[in-house]
Amino acid sequence: MNEIRNTATNLMDKNLGRNPVSETYGQPVQDPSGATMKAVVFDGSKSVKIQQVPKPTITHPKDVIIKTTACTICSGSDSHMFSGEIPGIDKGAVLGHESCGIVAERGPEVKDLFVGDRVVIAFDIACGSCSFCKRREFVACDTTNDSKIMDVNYGAHHSAIFGYTKQLGDVPGCQAEYIRVPFADVNCYKLPEDIPDIKGLYMSDVLCTSLHACELGNVKEGNTVAIWGMGPIGLFAGRWAQLIGAKRVIGIESVPERIKIASSRFGFEVINRNEVKDVPKKILSMIPNGPDVAIDATGFRFTTSMLQKVERAVGLETDSSDVLLECFQSVRKYGNVSIIADYVGTSNQFPIGHIMMKHLTVRSGQCPCQNYFDRVLEALRSGKINPEWMITHKVKFDELPDAYGKLFYKKDGYLKVFCEL
Ligand SMILES: NC(=O)c1ccc[n+]([C@@H]2O[C@H](COP(=O)([O-])OP(=O)(O)OC[C@H]3O[C@@H](n4cnc5c(N)ncnc54)[C@H](O)[C@@H]3O)[C@@H](O)[C@H]2O)c1
Numbered sequence: 001m002n003e004i005r006n007t008a009t010n011l012m013d014k015n016l017g018r019n020p021v022s023e024t025y026g027q028p029v030q031d032p033s034g035a036t037m038k039a040v041v042f043d044g045s046k047s048v049k050i051q052q053v054p055k056p057t058i059t060h061p062k063d064v065i066i067k068t069t070a071c072t073i074c075s076g077s078d079s080h081m082f083s084g085e086i087p088g089i090d091k092g093a094v095l096g097h098e099s100c101g102i103v104a105e106r107g108p109e110v111k112d113l114f115v116g117d118r119v120v121i122a123f124d125i126a127c128g129s130c131s132f133c134k135r136r137e138f139v140a141c142d143t144t145n146d147s148k149i150m151d152v153n154y155g156a157h158h159s160a161i162f163g164y165t166k167q168l169g170d171v172p173g174c175q176a177e178y179i180r181v182p183f184a185d186v187n188c189y190k191l192p193e194d195i196p197d198i199k200g201l202y203m204s205d206v207l208c209t210s211l212h213a214c215e216l217g218n219v220k221e222g223n224t225v226a227i228w229g230m231g232p233i234g235l236f237a238g239r240w241a242q243l244i245g246a247k248r249v250i251g252i253e254s255v256p257e258r259i260k261i262a263s264s265r266f267g268f269e270v271i272n273r274n275e276v277k278d279v280p281k282k283i284l285s286m287i288p289n290g291p292d293v294a295i296d297a298t299g300f301r302f303t304t305s306m307l308q309k310v311e312r313a314v315g316l317e318t319d320s321s322d323v324l325l326e327c328f329q330s331v332r333k334y335g336n337v338s339i340i341a342d343y344v345g346t347s348n349q350f351p352i353g354h355i356m357m358k359h360l361t362v363r364s365g366q367c368p369c370q371n372y373f374d375r376v377l378e379a380l381r382s383g384k385i386n387p388e389w390m391i392t393h394k395v396k397f398d399e400l401p402d403a404y405g406k407l408f409y410k411k412d413g414y415l416k417v418f419c420e421l
């Protein structure tokens, strides 16, 4: 078992992880001057560190080089990387996919960006012109990630993502002083003057992804919405649901600081899973037919049952289906389930019968940020969405490795950091 991880590892061992296309887009290429820069790098399971790495240079005519002005850690996805459970990452790989900055260099075929422009960078990397990108399915871009590992594991490949393993393009991450952005016109979004970094930075992932969670769940005015996980994504998914007109938002969480934010800041009804044994039963006592929409904003690593804990521990499965079972149990018949949480492999006891017997619509996927930038900007400008409350800690670049541990272990109230460079 654990077939997906083993296949991935074997392929990488044989150095089949990259083909000539991703050599062009994904390979770190050193600036000709030989200059180096500071970056956060993976240093083995539950360890990251700051290291000097080659400063990137333009390697494709549609690239730009961004001088980073602010970055952050993805509380969920970077924690998955930190856990060491995501295959296909070597020690020394630059991490991070949430940054903003200033265009420092531009390739000769970049049209809309000029040196000095302030931009936020989408975490997903798309080419803008393949058949998937033409349908605005940017996270399925066929060009930016030619990982053979993905083709073997999934039958097709995802777009590249910054700092997210060989499977996802092997593109150096954004927690660095400089970032090379491929297909810059598609993947950079200009920040207007009235949007400071402390707001614009979070368009790179959280603010777009949480809106995507509502889109996947087809949240509509008057809906009841239950959300598992009150991390940055779950909290903002609830906020977007309120803005769409949801009449009730129920959050499920166990971390006390997060429960407090969910109830006191947003007025969500919160189920503390430390106090409630049977979460679906509790939800059904609150909404007898079940909520219209269930959103899973937790992740593949989280287990609640002994069975899933054991199966993961002994390698019988990679991903827990505990939260999905609760979503399926709770949501109303003909309801929608949005899986915004990251899942990567296989799960046993996956409750497929619930989907059929309750006539459920289940949608999942990574967020194509490019589709949401305009809408998020409008919400930021109107003040309907404001990410500043989410920043629990402002950290210096050298403090990022420590913050990784705090976020992973959910210590000291850490929810989101802001790091100015
Ligand atoms: N699809 C995408 O495009 C995309 C983009 C960004 C993040 N993500 C994923 O979304 C998920 C959420 O991201 P985040 O940054 O908010 O992560 P996070 O780790 O900060 O939040 C997850 C929360 O879920 C809670 N949780 C764990 N098990 C639970 C359970 N059984 N019931 C209820 N709550 C539980 C945790 O305590 C935590 O607060 C992660 O899996 C992340 O990787 C997906």
Ligand SMILES: [Zn+2]
Binding pocket: 074, 075, 077, 078, 097, 098, 123, 205, 206
């Ligand atoms: Zn992220």
Ligand SMILES: [Zn+2]
Binding pocket: 126, 127, 128, 129, 130, 131, 132, 133, 140, 141, 142, 143, 144
């Ligand atoms: Zn494409």
